[in-house]
Amino acid sequence: MAEFFQQSFHAHFNFWIYVILMMIGLWALIAKNNLIKKLIGMSIFQTAIILFYVSLGVKAGATIPILDPYGNKEQAAAYAEESDPAKGKNEKKGTEEKGDSSYVGKKSPNPDIMANPLPHVLMLTAIVVGVATLGVALSIAQMIFKEFGSLEEDEILEIVKGGNVDD
Amino acid sequence: MIFAFDIVILVFLVIAAIIALSVKDLLSASMIFGIYGFLICLLWAEMGAVDVAFTEAAVGAGISAVLMIATVFNTKRKSSD
Numbered sequence: 001m002a003e004f005f006q007q008s009f010h011a012h013f014n015f016w017i018y019v020i021l022m023m024i025g026l027w028a029l030i031a032k033n034n035l036i037k038k039l040i041g042m043s044i045f046q047t048a049i050i051l052f053y054v055s056l057g058v059k060a061g062a063t064i065p066i067l068d069p070y071g072n073k074e075q076a077a078a079y080a081e082e083s084d085p086a087k088g089k090n091e092k093k094g095t096e097e098k099g100d101s102s103y104v105g106k107k108s109p110n111p112d113i114m115a116n117p118l119p120h121v122l123m124l125t126a127i128v129v130g131v132a133t134l135g136v137a138l139s140i141a142q143m144i145f146k147e148f149g150s151l152e153e154d155e156i157l158e159i160v161k162g163g164n165v166d167d
Numbered sequence: 168m169i170f171a172f173d174i175v176i177l178v179f180l181v182i183a184a185i186i187a188l189s190v191k192d193l194l195s196a197s198m199i200f201g202i203y204g205f206l207i208c209l210l211w212a213e214m215g216a217v218d219v220a221f222t223e224a225a226v227g228a229g230i231s232a233v234l235m236i237a238t239v240f241n242t243k244r245k246s247s248d
Contacts, residue, residue, distance in 0.1 A: 013170075017177040021184060028188045034246040036193050036238065040200050043231065044184050047207050054216050058168050064215045115215030124222055131226050138238040145242040152247050 014055040021048035035141045035151045039134060046130040050123045057116035065117035168214055176210045193246050197235040204228030 009016065021044055028041025141151060148156050183206055187199040204227045211220035 010170075013174060013177065017181060020181055024181070024184050024188065032188065033248045034193070036235065036242075037188060037196065037246060037248065039235075040187055040196060043200070044188075044203070047203075047227075050219075051207070051210070054211060054214055054219060057216070058214050060168065062168070062215060064217050066217075117216075117218075120216040120219050123216075123219055127219065127222050127227055131231050134231050135234050138234050142238055142241050151242055 014051065014058070018048050018052045018055065021045075021051065033153050035144065035153065036138075038153075039137050039141065042137070043130065043134055046126070046133075050126055050130075053119040053123050053126075057119040059112070059115055062113055062115045065114040065120070172213055173210075176206060176213065180206050180210065191246050191248070193239045193244050194236065196246070197232060197239055200235060201228055201232035204232060 025041045025043075025045030025048060029038055029045065032038050032041060144156065145151055148159050150156055150159075180203065183199055183203040187196050187203055190196050190199065204223065208220050208223040208228055211217070211223055
């Protein structure tokens, strides 16, 4: 039981909350009567999906995915440590690259010390699309209010069924 | 990622979501939804996604809260549930 807690709850807490938020949003979309409340639920659903994707890019002890060759001492130290074996090989071969502690001008940064930026970039698009969806949905809600004089789903359905829409 | 900070923000996130969906006043619901947006922006920054964090702060928390408040003022403020 303690092992289960350690492995599935402590290590994957983000994913539990993602499922909970997604179900809250789905419940609001289905069960709430007010149209604005339904739209808040839709937004919560979207943020839950974005939370899932950003959680995939998280690494333990990783920093933000920005390469800072001149300012960040920790990144520089981690990179120097990473490139040490290569430097040893170069020294054996006797090339000109020995004794160089800064990593400016070297091949590539070490990806292990940064969070994975690919899900972040994908989710930027999802956030913008979500706001556009919310804007269109809110404008449709305003038009429904102008037509029926109400934002409640049951009242609108009653007016539609009764057939006394004045236009 | 700082685990204690992570847990605190996630718990507040769930609380904010439930309160935003359960208040009867739609203006309060919109404001609490804005708080939800800023909390999730804090969560992105804490998880190392700074680009997502400032997009969410500007677009998610700012614009969507403003759009929602504008809709509430153009329609009705009371909600049945």
